[in-house]
Amino acid sequence: MRMYRREEEVDGMAVDPLKAVHTVPGITGHEVCHYFFGPQYRYDWETTLEQMTVLETVSDDTLVFLQTHKRIWPASQRDVLFWSHMRKLPNENDRDGPDLWTVVNNSTTHLDYPPNVGKCVRIYLKVCLLCQTRVDPPKDGAPLTRDNISCKITYCSVVNPGGWAPASVLRAVYKREYPKFLKRFTAYVVNQTKNKPIMF
Numbered sequence: 397m398r399m400y401r402r403e404e405e406v407d408g409m410a411v412d413p414l415k416a417v418h419t420v421p422g423i424t425g426h427e428v429c430h431y432f433f434g435p436q437y438r439y440d441w442e443t444t445l446e447q448m449t450v451l452e453t454v455s456d457d458t459l460v461f462l463q464t465h466k467r468i469w470p471a472s473q474r475d476v477l478f479w480s481h482m483r484k485l486p487n488e489n490d491r492d493g494p495d496l497w498t499v500v501n502n503s504t505t506h507l508d509y510p511p512n513v514g515k516c517v518r519i520y521l522k523v524c525l526l527c528q529t530r531v532d533p534p535k536d537g538a539p540l541t542r543d544n545i546s547c548k549i550t551y552c553s554v555v556n557p558g559g560w561a562p563a564s565v566l567r568a569v570y571k572r573e574y575p576k577f578l579k580r581f582t583a584y585v586v587n588q589t590k591n592k593p594i595m596f
């Protein structure tokens with residue numbers, strides 16, 4: 397896994413853009429996005445999640461979530477309200493190759509859930525998960541198995557913590573949490589798919 401970060405501050409708060417690139421054998425981009433987008437799986441892999449509600453089902457590929465996450469000492473507890481959209485993208489570089497898949501999570505507002513009313517500080521995020529499947533067909537024309545596929549996952553995020561927290565604390569959290577988060581999530585997808593037919 398390669399992590400790239402730029403140190404940026406807005407109103408004295410660290411809002412460092414992050415890009416992580418991680419290639420995982422044995423899974424496809426469609427499978428990664430399916431498990432990242434699906435609310436029914438989130439409590440399985442998002443271990444910092446305290447509460448998740450689907451506020452709105454805009455369509456089968458677009459949902460609005462309200463999530464409360466576990467507190468990170470010494471900061472206040474955070475919640476986040478965002479729309480989430482999953483879609484397939486044509487492979488512009490290889491028309492015969494597998495499609496790309498993406499999930500975008502983008503903070504939004506909701507009249508019934510104004511920010512900073514209860515104990516939680518509302519954070520604001522933009523997240524893009526972009527997945528590119530690679531197929532290395534078996535030499536002898538044998539059927540394709542999970543040994544012949546891998547997925548290059550690019551995870552980009554910009555998070556405004558919403559309320560002041562020491563930049564040094566935030567950066568330490570990001571540095572610790574993101575690699576754990578991505579390794580935990582991708583290990584979950586590998587385990588969920590290992591005995592299932594490949595979903596391209």
Ligand SMILES: Cc1cccc(-c2n[nH]cc2-c2ccc(F)c(-c3ccc(S(=O)(=O)CCO)cc3)c2)n1
Nearest residue numbers: 442444465466468474476501519523570573574577
């Ligand atoms: C991966 C990561 C980075 C930085 C902090 C933490 C963390 N540790 N304890 C609490 C949190 C926390 C607090 C608030 C949040 F909104 C999210 C949060 C993280 C990811 C996403 S997502 O959109 O990538 C996946 C959907 O949950 C949404 C919210 C995570 N986790």
